[in-house]
Amino acid sequence: MTRNLLDIVDLDADELSLVLDLAQRPALPRVLDGQGAALIFEKPSNRTRHSMEMAVVQLGGHPVYTRGEEVGLDVRETVEDVTRVMAGYHGLLAARVFQHDKVVRMAACSPVPVVNMLSDHSHPLQGLADVLTMQQVHGSLVGQTVAYVGDWNNVSRSLAEACVMLGAHVSLGCPVGYHAPDEELERLAGLGVGSIRQSHRGADAVRGAIAVHTDTWTSMGQEAEKAERVKVFEGFGVDETLMAHALPGAGFYHCLPAYRGYEVAAEVIDGPHSHVIQQAHNRLHAARGVLAFLFGVR
Ligand code: CP
Ligand code: NVA
Numbered sequence: 001m002t003r004n005l006l007d008i009v010d011l012d013a014d015e016l017s018l019v020l021d022l023a024q025r026p027a028l029p030r031v032l033d034g035q036g037a038a039l040i041f042e043k044p045s046n047r048t049r050h051s052m053e054m055a056v057v058q059l060g061g062h063p064v065y066t067r068g069e070e071v072g073l074d075v076r077e078t079v080e081d082v083t084r085v086m087a088g089y090h091g092l093l094a095a096r097v098f099q100h101d102k103v104v105r106m107a108a109c110s111p112v113p114v115v116n117m118l119s120d121h122s123h124p125l126q127g128l129a130d131v132l133t134m135q136q137v138h139g140s141l142v143g144q145t146v147a148y149v150g151d152w153n154n155v156s157r158s159l160a161e162a163c164v165m166l167g168a169h170v171s172l173g174c175p176v177g178y179h180a181p182d183e184e185l186e187r188l189a190g191l192g193v194g195s196i197r198q199s200h201r202g203a204d205a206v207r208g209a210i211a212v213h214t215d216t217w218t219s220m221g222q223e224a225e226k227a228e229r230v231k232v233f234e235g236f237g238v239d240e241t242l243m244a245h246a247l248p249g250a251g252f253y254h255c256l257p258a259y260r261g262y263e264v265a266a267e268v269i270d271g272p273h274s275h276v277i278q279q280a281h282n283r284l285h286a287a288r289g290v291l292a293f294l295f296g297v298r
Pocket of ligand 2: 153215255
């Protein structure tokens, strides 16, 4: 059966642990030897493009970067026509899309694995790198509190899924109107041995946390809402005052790109407890681990 990674929950808890193990193995078989990988981007990227391209190369394959406008998903031709055609050239299809439904439709008709490289719904490759980095820095996440302060969005959803599946207690601090709905909290609580709670104050959210995450207040595609969001998110920036409510020495994490002075203060992201560069570098290892998994390495 073809496996895909559209969301973290496409993996079960054992598979998630296996992917994290594969990500750290010194050598992996060249499962993409002689095969292409189509990487379609409807939005800009630094980390995702470079880490995926290099992961494909390290597994023996050949990445083909493709701008969204070139193929025009549902504009020049349908998602299904693009997918079926490209699957004849490539062993792997991956896409960064505005609407999550496009990667779902790709996976529904693709005979080769499909990877979501960020949608409006989720960012599973980022979630993998996030938990990999926290495990390297803090050890097992079982029973640890992981806080996320900011927008309930693609990044926080994938982070929360991965953390709960690994046994962490996730603590969200999101402004009203930009928070996780109750049905999402219930779904997440049912995912694993961890738990999830939500407050509407950053200081409450980070209490007892070993790790504090945030993300931009204005995601790609929401630029028109920026002024309104900056007003609503006032008080949700991660600065040293907020970090003082977390455990002493708590780590700071951000998927990047970061906007200093908005969701995070320079003193925190550029400070001694920031792990954002290690986190970004782990995007490569996480991508290599999950591609190896999708191609059958166990
Ligand atoms: N974190 C992340 O996905 O970065 P890029 O948008 O640069 O790929
Ligand atoms: N939430 C952000 C993440 C960027 C990597 C966005 O979707 O733009």
